[in-house]
Amino acid sequence: xxxxxxxxxxxxxxxxxxxxxxxxxxxxxxxxxxxxxxxxxxxxxxxxxxxxxxxxxxxxxxxxxxxxxxxxxxxxxxxxxxxxxxxxxxxxxxxxxxxxxxxxxxxxxxxxxxxxxxxxxxxxxxxxxxxxxxxxxxxxxxxxxxxxxxxxxxxxxxxxxxxxxxxxxxxxxxxxxxxxxxxxxxxxxxxxxxxxxxxxxxxxxxxxxxxxxxxxxxxxxxxxxxxxxxxxxxxxxxxxxxxxxxxxxxxxxxxxxxxxxxxxxxxxxxxxxxxxxxxxxxxxxxxx
Amino acid sequence: xxxxxxxxxxxxxxxxxxxxxxxxxxxxxxxxxxxxxxxxxxxxxxxxxxxxxxxxxxxxxxxxxxxxxxxxxxxxxxxxxxxxxxxxxxxxxxxxxxxxxxxxxxxxxxxxxxxxxxxxxxxxxxxxxxxxxxxxxxxxxxxxxxxxxxxxxxxxxxxxxxxxxxxxxxxxxxxxxxxxxxxxxxxxxxxxxxxxxxxxxxxxxxxxxxxxxxxxxxxxxxxxxxxxxxxxxxxxxxxxxxxxxxxxxxxxxxxxxxxxxxxxxxxxxxxxxxxxxxxxxxxxxxxxxxxxxxxxxxxxxxxxxxxxxxxxxxxxxxxxxxxxxxxxxxxxxxxxxxxxxxxxxxxxxxxxxxxxxxxx
Numbered sequence: 001x002x003x004x005x006x007x008x009x010x011x012x013x014x015x016x017x018x019x020x021x022x023x024x025x026x027x028x029x030x031x032x033x034x035x036x037x038x039x040x041x042x043x044x045x046x047x048x049x050x051x052x053x054x055x056x057x058x059x060x061x062x063x064x065x066x067x068x069x070x071x072x073x074x075x076x077x078x079x080x081x082x083x084x085x086x087x088x089x090x091x092x093x094x095x096x097x098x099x100x101x102x103x104x105x106x107x108x109x110x111x112x113x114x115x116x117x118x119x120x121x122x123x124x125x126x127x128x129x130x131x132x133x134x135x136x137x138x139x140x141x142x143x144x145x146x147x148x149x150x151x152x153x154x155x156x157x158x159x160x161x162x163x164x165x166x167x168x169x170x171x172x173x174x175x176x177x178x179x180x181x182x183x184x185x186x187x188x189x190x191x192x193x194x195x196x197x198x199x200x201x202x203x204x205x206x207x208x209x210x211x212x213x214x215x216x217x218x219x220x221x222x223x224x225x226x227x228x229x230x231x232x233x234x235x236x237x238x239x240x241x242x243x244x245x246x247x248x249x250x251x252x253x254x255x256x257x258x259x260x261x262x263x264x265x266x267x268x269x270x271x272x273x274x275x276x277x278x279x280x281x282x283x284x285x286x287x288x
Numbered sequence: 289x290x291x292x293x294x295x296x297x298x299x300x301x302x303x304x305x306x307x308x309x310x311x312x313x314x315x316x317x318x319x320x321x322x323x324x325x326x327x328x329x330x331x332x333x334x335x336x337x338x339x340x341x342x343x344x345x346x347x348x349x350x351x352x353x354x355x356x357x358x359x360x361x362x363x364x365x366x367x368x369x370x371x372x373x374x375x376x377x378x379x380x381x382x383x384x385x386x387x388x389x390x391x392x393x394x395x396x397x398x399x400x401x402x403x404x405x406x407x408x409x410x411x412x413x414x415x416x417x418x419x420x421x422x423x424x425x426x427x428x429x430x431x432x433x434x435x436x437x438x439x440x441x442x443x444x445x446x447x448x449x450x451x452x453x454x455x456x457x458x459x460x461x462x463x464x465x466x467x468x469x470x471x472x473x474x475x476x477x478x479x480x481x482x483x484x485x486x487x488x489x490x491x492x493x494x495x496x497x498x499x500x501x502x503x504x505x506x507x508x509x510x511x512x513x514x515x516x517x518x519x520x521x522x523x524x525x526x527x528x529x530x531x532x533x534x535x536x537x538x539x540x541x542x543x544x545x546x547x548x549x550x551x552x553x554x555x556x557x558x559x560x561x562x563x564x565x566x567x568x569x570x571x572x573x574x575x576x577x578x579x580x581x582x583x584x585x586x587x588x589x590x591x592x593x594x595x596x597x598x599x600x601x602x603x604x605x606x607x608x609x610x611x612x613x614x615x616x617x618x619x620x621x622x623x624x625x626x627x628x629x630x631x632x633x634x635x636x637x638x639x640x641x642x643x644x645x646x647x648x
Binding site: 018 | 300302303304306307308310311313314315317318321322324325326327328329332339446447450453455459461462463464465466467468470471472473474475476477478479480482483487488489490491493494497498504525529530533534536537582586588589592593602603606607610611616619620623624626627630634637638
């Protein structure tokens with residue numbers, strides 16, 4: 001076998017692997033799309049069809065009422081608004097507060113820095129389940145509404161993460177920029193706000209994206225804190241406990257449609273910002 | 289000269305103060321939503337607090353922990369055949385018949401129930417626990433964590449090697465592998481639960497039936513034998529991309545010229561992988577392993593959504609005790625147990641990672 005055929009074989013093998021990988025990664029998504037386009041009767045067909053088909057003629061037939069019914073489902077639409085509200089506020093809060101911490105950790109010299117660094121890193125791994133009953137008691141004790149509670153408690157995982165990732169970005173900014181600002185008489189806050197913060201805009205975008213995705217997907221706190229306040233439920237809680245509106249059966253077609261609608265914002269983000277997300281994810285976990 | 293020294297010290301002092309001001313919001317928030325609740329959880333774990341009940345809360349010392357963690361290990365004696373005085377043997381299967389496990393488990397001071405039965409070296413043992421559900425949840429979570437993390441590491445490295453190769457559409461491919469990671473776990477759990485339906489309306493039963501495997505009625509989610517493998521399958525699908533990205537970042541840190549040197553020396557691709565790539569990835573792998581183990585040990589969404597109360601993870605058991613049973617004290621104790629287990633891993637992780645800071 002000469003070198004050329006060997007290279008060609010390698011190429012073919014690579015593409016087979018790529019194809020297998022893509023199929024495997026997208027398989028549940030394909031099945032969800034397929035099922036979301038089936039009516040109750042089509043879903044009951046055995047064996048299940050790999051494309052939506054008419055129950056009697058076996059012609060391919062797309063049923064779109066699931067989407068219509070999900071989008072007119074009040075609970076679902078409210079859930080979407082709740083999720084958007086919570087995720088956006090958490091992202092803004094975490095970035096604003098985390099950037100302060102990141103600046104101090106990445107650029108300022110002070111006593112006790114190593115200890116604070118370790119504290120922040122430990123906090124990025126803080127298990128939510130450990131404080132679930134404590135937070136629940138506080139929230140019911142203060143009679144806080146569920147949505148503001150979620151906005152505050154999501155900082156538990158998003159704030160240490162943003163602070164940690166932004167620290168490494170701040171550290172990479174050249175010291176001279178800061179020093180020249182100080183020579184020009186800028187106060188520390190002005191140096192931070194006017195000079196350094198604009199330079200970290202790409203990092204802010206990256207961490208913001210990840211925080212948004214994390215908050216959009218969060219389930220444990222959302223499930224617990226909205227247990228007595230159904231109007232405040234976020235999308236994951238609604239999709240996991242989808243209310244059967246009309247039929248006694250679990251409305252799988254609608255659940256799949258709802259799941260796809262809830263995933264679309266994330267899939268769009270992933271395709272638009274693939275590079276940024278990858279950079280941010282690995283910055284949080286791998287020492288560069 | 290003395291004056292400038294003093295002003296330098298002054299500047300340093302100002303910098304300290306500024307740093308503390310900039311850090312204070314983060315620490316105040318963490319105090320309010322992490323440290324204070326954690327302390328209240330620890331406090332509650334020593335009480336019999338039941339949420340929203342009229343029963344007065346009293347201090348119960350370590351009772352909650354005892355009920356959660358009490359374990360006993362007993363041999364189950366075989367039934368004795370009255371006629372021969374030898375162990376009774378089932379005439380149909382040829383296996384030894386054993387007495388009921390309940391009869392050997394202690395009832396005082398705590399009542400033990402059976403958590404597991406194991407046959408070792410021709411003898412049968414029973415592991416009894418005062419809360420067998422929690423012990424099973426701990427065991428299941430451990431098994432889940434170990435198996436998923438190992439599988440994710442292996443697949444993660446494979447995927448990372450693929451997307452590190454040069455091909456048209458590589459960026460697109462990297463976006464595709466992010467899809468499982470980005471979809472909310474609540475959504476992917478529902479998608480998988482539907483694919484694993486116990487009849488031919490489900491994808492897997494249909495597929496296996498078309499392939500002539502199984503009868504098209506495999507109860508993936510209700511048969512205990514399939515439950516954990518199903519959870520592992522879903523988690524591997526969901527988390528391999530994350531692992532792959534960590535591995536990819538590690539791969540990209542390896543300088544390309546060492547491979548050129550290996551090529552010149554005529555080392556095969558397989559040999560290059562095991563003797564160059566893998567050793568050089570060691571640091572990345574260590575970090576990823578601990579990081580993922582931490583994540584896997586606190587698995588909640590997947591178990592709660594797909595299996596509900598049929599089978600628990602440590603976290604979903606804690607949630608169940610808090611919300612369904614309103615057992616604030618008991619669920620707090622189980623939270624503390626989880627926290628301690630995870631802390632051990634977290635400390636290991638920080639030790640592996642190390643922190644370099646330019647402290648003055």
